[in-house]
Amino acid sequence: MRGMAALQEEIHLDSMKVAQEYVNEVYETIQTRNPGEQEFHQAVKEIFDSLVPVFAKHPKYMNNGILERISEPERIITFRVPWVDDFGKVRVNRGFRVQFSSAIGPYKGGIRFHPSVNASIIKFLGFEQIFKNALTGQPIGGGKGGSDFDPKGKSDGEVMRFTQSFMTELCKYIGPDTDVPAGDIGVGAREIGYMFGQYKRIRGGFEAGVLTGKGLGYGGSLARTEATGYGVVYFVEEMLKDQGASMKGRTVVVSGSGNVSIYAMEKAMQLGASVVACSDSNGYIYDKNGINLETVKRLKEVERKRISDYVKEHPQAEYREGCSGIWEIPCDVALPCATQNEIDANSARILVKNGVRAIGEGANMPSTLEAIEVFLQSGVLFGPAKAANAGGVSVSALEMAQNSMRLAWTFEEVDAKLHEIMINIYRTSMKAAAEYGHPGNLVVGANIAGFIKVADAMMVQGLV
Known part of the structure; x- marks a missing residue:
């Protein structure tokens, strides 16, 4: 009996060693391919380190290159954003949208306006968003966007002109069933309103589901702010x-x-x-x-x-x-x-x-x-963030559902659904942590639970 147990332990250790070598190899490739992107490297490493026991137990994910595919964005869009300030001077900022994964639904993730925004930050945020969105149980993929524009100290007119210019380019790549942005740092109700108005003007139709975090008067959801x-x-x-x-x-x-x-x-x-x-x-x-x-x-x-x-x-x-x-x-x-x-x-x-x-x-x-x-x-x-702060994107998904059904739930209804989602994220993460040998470790549990949901969807959809 002890001999069988020893053999099983040896097999397990060999599997873990192979899985660790695989993870290290993919991570080194990411570092080489994305030089200088420290935030992206940090986010990738934190998730990769958690996934070793998954690959040891399920080598099919290694054999199908899931890690290589999930860590490479499906699409990265970078564009210039020209606008005119209150003194008539032309300014130029840079815009980004990273569409990371659509395995379980349309790309979903916020837009950040902050001077620190660059490709590395947007990619780290988009990568995290894949697993966060999967944890919510809602049918939404992972994406993120933004600009190095700083709204602080700008007049409403300057913010409007910048935001309209930003949306003039972004609108080519988003839609209710394609990519649904929301707000983030520097992008609140004012900015979302300007973006929605510009999108509507260009597209010539009222597509409420193209943005979330909207005002209550034009398709927003109660409890989204909170x-x-x-x-x-x-x-x-x-x-x-x-x-x-x-x-x-x-x-x-x-x-x-x-x-x-x-x-x-x-x-x-x-x-x-x-x-x-x-x-x-x-x-x-x-x-x-x-x-x-x-x-x-x-x-x-x-x-x-x-x-x-x-x-x-x-x-x-x-x-x-x-x-x-x-x-x-x-x-x-x-x-x-x-x-x-x-x-x-x-x-x-x-x-x-x-x-x-x-x-x-x-x-x-x-x-x-x-x-x-x-x-x-x-x-x-x-x-961890991808589990604990998933409430915002959860209610964004509920806003999308309300837009699709042309109805509005009460604050109490949305809050109750949010509370239930957060409880389920906690329980799902705890269950995954225990199943893969790290009981109580919600970092590992959240990473594994989110990864498996997306990985399984990728497996059945073929090489895409």
Whole structure:
């Protein structure tokens, strides 16, 4: 009996070795083929490392080149975006759309307007989107887009002229059954409205399903604004429930003060938590008595001011320059909702030292690979971005469904569906982690669950 067990273990180790060699080889090819694209390399490595046990157990994915195919975009579109500023000067920005995978549905992913946008960032976001979208259970593929245009400090007229120029080119490649963009950093209701209007003007028809995140008056969905922030808190709540705990009474720190951050704070407060800190790109505020959310909403959503203005109305609070210091504030739950790689290994160690119990990633890839390792080794509950922040794209898919049926669900109906989706993502990820030898590791579980769904669809569709 022991001999048979030893033989099985030897076979397993051989399979793991072959799978690891395969993964390493494909990753090295990606590095060579995409030089200098650090964000893309980081996203690929994080996912690839999780998939070794899948290839060891199911060599059919290796034999059919699934990893090579899924890591190469089906299409990359790069284009210039000329526009005229308020002083009559011609400006030129660069636009991107990466259509990564349509194996399970039309490409779906946001558009980001930010000076940092480049091919590497758009590719990392699009690659992550493949697996995030698969986890939602909705029929949507992976894509992403954006521009290095910075809407901050621009007038409405400048934003409109830029956005119309951007859509004039992008409209050639999108459609309700082809590619359905949404908002992201720098792209909110204003930008989506301008893009939809330009698309409609060029195409000559009202195709509501071509964009999501639309205004309620022209095909948008209730609860879409709140979806990503609410979703990440629903996910964290599930992690805590499995430990016999909840959000009630927890001290929470949230980075950022945009859409995701605001509604993560709102849902955390509704569940009985105390949110004591949030930030913007200049610095962060700390209010030990609990942040006044209405003030933050007004400053950021209505008046478009800096978070530093909070302390003018709430003098008991503190404002500190710089963003990374926010992770030095002791908390039970940390929700990084600002941008990629905002938590490094040092910040992770400080959070652990100060007793953090759970991390829910509201932004895309906000923790470095080293930071994630610190959290996992320390036994901190860790909700990775592709699982924890999937609420936004989930409700985008629900918006697409409502557009197709020409109806609108109530806020309560959409919120209930969102809550159910987030619970299912958590359970699916936990199940996959346990099945492939990493119980409780949601990074591995989410990567594997998302990959298998897309890989199986690719297998039956042939060499495409």
